[in-house]
Amino acid sequence: MAQQHLESSGPLEGNDGHDVLGSYLRAQATEFLRSLRQHRESGAADGTADAARALRRAARRVSGTLHTFRPLLDAEWSDALRPELAWLSGTLAQEHAYGDRLARLSEALQRLTTTGPQTGARLPQQAPAANALTVGAAKAAALLDRQLTLARTRAHSTALQALGSSRFHAVADSVAVLASEVPLSGAETELKKLAAEAESRLGEAVSSLHHTGHPYNADADTPWHHVRLLLRLHRYAQEVAPERPPTDVRLTEAALALNTHRDAAEAAAAAAHAARTPRIAPATAYALGVLHADQRHQVEAARDTFRAAWQRQAVGTP
Numbered sequence: 001m002a003q004q005h006l007e008s009s010g011p012l013e014g015n016d017g018h019d020v021l022g023s024y025l026r027a028q029a030t031e032f033l034r035s036l037r038q039h040r041e042s043g044a045a046d047g048t049a050d051a052a053r054a055l056r057r058a059a060r061r062v063s064g065t066l067h068t069f070r071p072l073l074d075a076e077w078s079d080a081l082r083p084e085l086a087w088l089s090g091t092l093a094q095e096h097a098y099g100d101r102l103a104r105l106s107e108a109l110q111r112l113t114t115t116g117p118q119t120g121a122r123l124p125q126q127a128p129a130a131n132a133l134t135v136g137a138a139k140a141a142a143l144l145d146r147q148l149t150l151a152r153t154r155a156h157s158t159a160l161q162a163l164g165s166s167r168f169h170a171v172a173d174s175v176a177v178l179a180s181e182v183p184l185s186g187a188e189t190e191l192k193k194l195a196a197e198a199e200s201r202l203g204e205a206v207s208s209l210h211h212t213g214h215p216y217n218a219d220a221d222t223p224w225h226h227v228r229l230l231l232r233l234h235r236y237a238q239e240v241a242p243e244r245p246p247t248d249v250r251l252t253e254a255a256l257a258l259n260t261h262r263d264a265a266e267a268a269a270a271a272a273h274a275a276r277t278p279r280i281a282p283a284t285a286y287a288l289g290v291l292h293a294d295q296r297h298q299v300e301a302a303r304d305t306f307r308a309a310w311q312r313q314a315v316g317t318p
Contacts, residue, residue, distance in 0.1 A: 017191040017241075021069055022182040024240045025062060029179035032058035036172060039163075052092050052159075059089040062175065064236040068198045069191065074183035081178075084171045091162045094155035097266070102148040104267050106141055108294055109287070113137045136287030143274050143284065195237040202230040206310060216296045221265045224303065228258035253309040261302035268295035 035058060039051035063085035066078045113134050162168055205227045214220065235251060275288035 018072060018184050021065070021072055021191060021240060022184065025065060025182050026179055028058050028061045028065070029175045032062065032175050033172075033179060049096070053096070056089045056092050059085045059092075060232070061236055061239070062178070063089065064233045065240060068233055068237045069194050069240065071187050071189045071194065072185055072191070074185055077183045081171070081174050084167070084174075088162065088168060088171055092159050095152055095159055098148050098152035098155055100263065101267050101270055102144060102152070104263060105144050105148075105271060105291060105295075108267070108291055109137045109141050109144075112287075112290060112294060132283045132286050133290055136281070136283030136285070139281060139284040140274070140287040140291065143277060143280065143288075144270065147274055147277075148270065191241040195234075195241040198230070198234050198237045202227070202234045205230050216293075218265065218269065221261075221299070224258065224261055225265075228255075228262060231255055231258060250309055250312050253312075254306050257302050257306035257309055261299055261306065264295045264298035264302060268292050268299065271295060 032055060035051050035054035039048060039055060042048045042051055063082050066073060066082045066085075070078055205223065209223055209227065231251070231254060235248075235255065238248070238251075271288050271292040275285050275292065
């Protein structure tokens with residue numbers, strides 16, 4: 001909706017740029033408020049989940065836009081609202097993330113017991129008997145289900161408390177104001193220039209990904225997670241000041257690869273955490289070790305997918 005409006009906005013300079021930015025932020029603020037109303041009115045779990053996702057999407061877009069185009073906005077207001085939107089989006093995301101993590105690990109265990117580990121996955125040393133993976137997988141699945149379901153339940157309670165808090169109501173009030181009036185600074189910086197700076201930061205971060213460490217070293221994930229954030233900011237900046245078609249397949253593929261990278265890395269961490277549970281059976285620990293190795297292999301595969309997508313983008317860029 002907002003994209004269709006922006007495509008006909010004309011030159012992105014001077015006051016026209018302010019108008020385009022204001023229109024985009026008002027549209028996202030309106031989507032935030034609409035999603036919030038749907039969340040409050042929805043009685044079905046699926047409807048609530050869909051509304052929460054839409055609420056998070058709008059919050060991320062407003063927060064990202066405030067970050068990228070900060071020079072064009074009232075700095076004090078922007079700096080106060082942005083972290084609050086990040087808090088809200090992160091809080092609402094946890095329940096969904098734990099559910100997805102459990103589903104990912106359960107599916108991986110099922111695959112591993114059916115077809116075996118993928119080629120290239122570094123398995124735990126001193127493997128037990130051949131049936132140990134099958135025996136351990138059932139207990140590993142039960143352990144993961146208990147731990148992640150408990151975490152999801154707690155995240156659900158935290159999200160409900162957040163949505164009923166005075167902190168959230170203050171955020172919603174600020175977004176409601178934003179839906180009608182955007183506090184612009186009056187600066188003459190061009191939208192294109194700020195969007196180009198966001199793209200430049202992304203390019204520099206991607207260049208630094210070379211030789212970041214062994215794929216089984218979780219510390220090496222940090223720069224990849226940072227690139228994922230910068231890519232998101234770049235894509236949001238394109239929505240405001242589009243230089244390419246609204247749907248850039250190459251950037252979409254790169255973003256999906258980084259999402260998979262994040263999911264696999266967090267799933268591997270969950271498997272490793274479960275393996276540290278006191279007094280679990282050796283077969284259970286082995287199955288969790290195989291699961292950890294499998295997810296770290298998925299991390300490396302996602303990195304390869306991202307590199308391929310990024311190279312296609314670089315070749316295709318005018």
